[in-house]
Amino acid sequence: MLKHLNETDVLPGRVAVIGGAGFVGGAVVGSLRKEGVAVASIGRSDVDLLATDAADKLAGLLEPGDTVVFVSAMAPVRNVVMLRDNMTIVANVIEALRAKAPAHLINVSSDAVYRDVLYPMSESAAAEPASLHGAMHLAREVALAAELDVPLGIIRPTLIYGASDPHNGYGPNRFMRLAIANEEIRLFGEGEERRDHVLVDDVADLIRRMVLHRSTGVINAATGSVHAFRDIVETVVRLSGSSSAIVGQARQGAMPHNGYRPFDPANVARAFPDFRFTSLEEGLKKTLASGMRDA
Numbered sequence: 641m642l643k644h645l646n647e648t649d650v651l652p653g654r655v656a657v658i659g660g661a662g663f664v665g666g667a668v669v670g671s672l673r674k675e676g677v678a679v680a681s682i683g684r685s686d687v688d689l690l691a692t693d694a695a696d697k698l699a700g701l702l703e704p705g706d707t708v709v710f711v712s713a714m715a716p717v718r719n720v721v722m723l724r725d726n727m728t729i730v731a732n733v734i735e736a737l738r739a740k741a742p743a744h745l746i747n748v749s750s751d752a753v754y755r756d757v758l759y760p761m762s763e764s765a766a767a768e769p770a771s772l773h774g775a776m777h778l779a780r781e782v783a784l785a786a787e788l789d790v791p792l793g794i795i796r797p798t799l800i801y802g803a804s805d806p807h808n809g810y811g812p813n814r815f816m817r818l819a820i821a822n823e824e825i826r827l828f829g830e831g832e833e834r835r836d837h838v839l840v841d842d843v844a845d846l847i848r849r850m851v852l853h854r855s856t857g858v859i860n861a862a863t864g865s866v867h868a869f870r871d872i873v874e875t876v877v878r879l880s881g882s883s884s885a886i887v888g889q890a891r892q893g894a895m896p897h898n899g900y901r902p903f904d905p906a907n908v909a910r911a912f913p914d915f916r917f918t919s920l921e922e923g924l925k926k927t928l929a930s931g932m933r934d935a
Contacts, residue, residue, distance in 0.1 A: 641763055642911040645744075645791060645854040652707040652743065655851055656680040658689075658698070658733060659711030663805050664748060664797075667844035668709055675848060680706075690728055695735035702740040707851055710784075711748045716809075717773040730780045734787045744854050745790045746847060751798040751860060753778040756897045760904040763796075763858045793850045795843070797861035798903060801923065802840030803930035812837055812920075815873050816928060819882035830888040831870030833899035836862045839923035849912050862903035863917040875921055880928055 655672055659665035660681030669681045680701065687697040689712055702708070710733060714722050737745065752774030753767045769775045781794055801812040808814050810828065818825045843861045850859075873886050908915060918926070 641907050642793065642850070642853075642855040642857040642859050644911070645856065646852065649852040650854065651675070651677055652851060652854075653705055654678045654680060654703060655707045655709060656682060656702055656742075657709045657711060658682050659713070659748075661685070662711060663802065663807075664800065664840060664843060665709070665711040666804060667802065667840045668711065668847050671841075671844040671848040672851065675852070677851070689732050690725055694729075694732040695739075698732065698736035699739040702736060702742070704741050705743045706740065707744040707746070707854075708737060708742045709746045709748070709847060709851070713748075713776070713780075715750075715773060717771070717776045720772070723772050723776050726776045727779060727783075730783050734783065737788055737790065742790055744793070744851070745784065745788065746793045746795065746850055746855075747781060747784055748843075748847070749781055749794050749796045750774065750777040751796050751862060751901075751903070753781070753796060756901065758898075758900070760864065760902040762904045763860055763907055791854060791856045793855045794858045795847060795850065795861055796858065797843045798836045798838055798863075798901075800840050800843055801837050801927065803927045804840070811835075811869070812872055812876065812924060812927070815876045816880070816924070819873075819876045819880045819884045820928075822883045824885045824887055825873050825877070827869055827873065827886065827888050829891045829895065831873060832868055833895050833897070834866040834868050835897070835901055836864070836866050836903050837872070837920060837923075838863055839918045839926070841926075842917050842923075845915065846908070846912070849915065855911070859907055859911060860903055860905070861908075862905060863920075864903055864905035865920065866900065866902050867920055872920070872924075876924055876928075879921070879924055
């Protein structure tokens with residue numbers, strides 16, 4: 641759960657977004673600038689976080705007292721080389737932050753840190769990742785907390801979708817791209833597994849609120865509603881007016897997360913009583929209206 645060090649909204653002097661050129665980072669930068677916050681967006685063109693001089697270069701881009709939002713990650717983590725590289729990134733970020741003493745740090749993690757359960761999980765659920773991707777995010781959370789003496793807020797989004805997503809993974813973004821092109825959309829099995837999907841704008845808004853309240857602790861970014869992938873495809877086809885065929889196909893391997901991964905969003909409501917998640921249908925409408933970035 642979150643603890644607010646600022647009882648009301650307080651604009652920080654400056655926010656540095658590490659990974660500000662990416663999908664989530666870009667949305668965070670836009671949300672903060674719309675609020676009137678001074679933002680330094682730090683992307684790969686500014687510093688290669690895997691380079692041997694990354695810590696020094698990053699430190700040169702930061703200012704003492706910055707609020708820092710750490711988004712950069714190589715994801716999803718598919719092998720131990722990617723795991724190693726992500727830990728190199730966080731080691732360089734820690735060294736840079738130690739040199740600049742930020743006022744507040746927000747780490748963008750993932751719901752992959754949790755094990756699978758049969759009931760809606762909250763922030764108090766056991767962090768027992770079953771994947772390298774989840775292990776990476778949990779290790780980075782632990783490393784940041786152990787190595788830095790700074791107020792730390794952690795946000796763990798579930799599956800994120802939105803128009804600027806450069807990836808083409810199985811889910812709403814791929815479905816929308818295929819529907820716009822009137823191409824066949826293939827489901828794993830019959831698309832019966834149910835997952836929670838959150839609009840990138842909502843994730844960015846939660847981070848903006850954490851910045852202004854100088855929040856510490858852990859919060860999930862999950863709507864509390866789960867939808868079967870087949871239902872999502874059918875909604876996308878209906879909203880887009882597409883002629884795409886929807887085709888089931890035999891699964892290769894077990895159904896992820898036993899086909900059901902729900903969340904309890906009660907702590908989001910407690911932390912930010914006036915915040916409302918965008919419904920999936922409204923989020924899909926908004927994303928389709930914005931156009932889809934080529935993957």
